[in-house]
Amino acid sequence: MKEPITPREPKKVDPEEGAGWRLIGAPSTGKGKRDHRIIKSLFLMDGELAGQNKKLQAKYDAWKKLADFETYEVKDAELVVVAFGSIGRIAKNAVRSLRAKGKKVGLFRPKTLYPFPEKALEKLAKEGKRFLTIEHNLGQMVEDVRLSVRKHADSDLFCVYPGNMPSPDDFEAPILRALGRK
């Protein structure tokens, strides 16, 4: 299977970027006079590390808005397959082929696992959808899926042992099983 790629122009380097923190030598006299700068991650003084952790937490909170995902045929789906990466791509083919057979299944493919698109998934759960997580491991993302939908639904799990690359056909039976389960 070959994937399309979208080329993009590399960003230009801004020579003034980081003017507030970059290390280029600290002038001790004249117009540019400033204290020496230290870029570090070691904070041993009392309270210093807690302060750093608070800053980091604010950063993690801020990047929650970067959570990204793709949905496919979820609008009237009864069962939403959740899968990411190459398995997400293969699951999409399985969903497409089941749709052609009239089965009400859809796909939710997280593009970012961290931050995890939990709000979008919860919204689908609120709408009454059921979930099947398919993974190329023995169950890792399923924990995030279950946490995201926990107030409204649960998720079934189908695992493919890493080392074998499955085909879309391999997913049809487990998807139909989950769809038939009430």
Place this chain on the structure above:
Amino acid sequence: MPKTQGAASAPKTNQTGEELVFTRPASMVDRATHYCPGCHHGIAHRLVGELIDELGLKENTVAVCSIGCSVFLYNYIDVDSVEAPHGRAPAVATGVKRARPDKFVFTYQGDGDLASIGMAEIMHAANRGERMSVVFVNNTVYGMTGGQMAPTTLIGQKTTTCPGGRCKDREGSPIRMSEIIAHLGGTAFCARGSLDSVKNIRQAKKYMRQAFEVQTKGLGFGFVELLAGCPTNWRLSPLAANKRITDEMIPYFPLGVFKEVEGDGTCGSMLAPESAPGAEGGK
């Protein structure tokens, strides 16, 4: 007193009119260090500060501090500094220097950092001839973490992880870094000094100056190893620790210049270590 002992901008007299003949270098911060009594980092820091003053590099320097007690160099030296992950100071310094070849870039590393987890980084940086200077402080032990065995720990030396003493058959021989670095193609200057006596400290400073100058002249990689004491983890008094350097370390780690390229950048011959107290014992 030679001028080099004081800061360029130091006042000549104090408030009571007494003549000041000794003060901190201008590129050092006015702050007491956290180092243990008898630790040689204070001396090594000061030599770095004096040289940065004397070579006029203060405003053009980026220091790369590595993990270990010496990471706090950046609290005591008044130049822009970056903290590298354990052992990776030469890799970080490579990035800094290649991004800004006009800056003076040096790393300051201990033996637990440079000779163990950072062995790959230091050897490849030297082999590539990165235009950087390395101050390597060798006290044969992991200081910050509580005195564990280092690659440089001497045979028979007791540490918390070799309480019966280092054994050659079990843990291998102490690694002589200067001898290794001297054999790499990009090294322009490589020497080993010691901080155990005034005479050796003055000689060590000369080596450090050369290690700094091969960078400012664009000749290649500058490396200087400094034998230093760790009285706390050696379980010795500061004086006994100094004596241990003289009696036990220098015979195994001979002092002297191991490589020096000529001023025109052509690679000079490998030099035998200069005669030094006990130097013959290490051969």
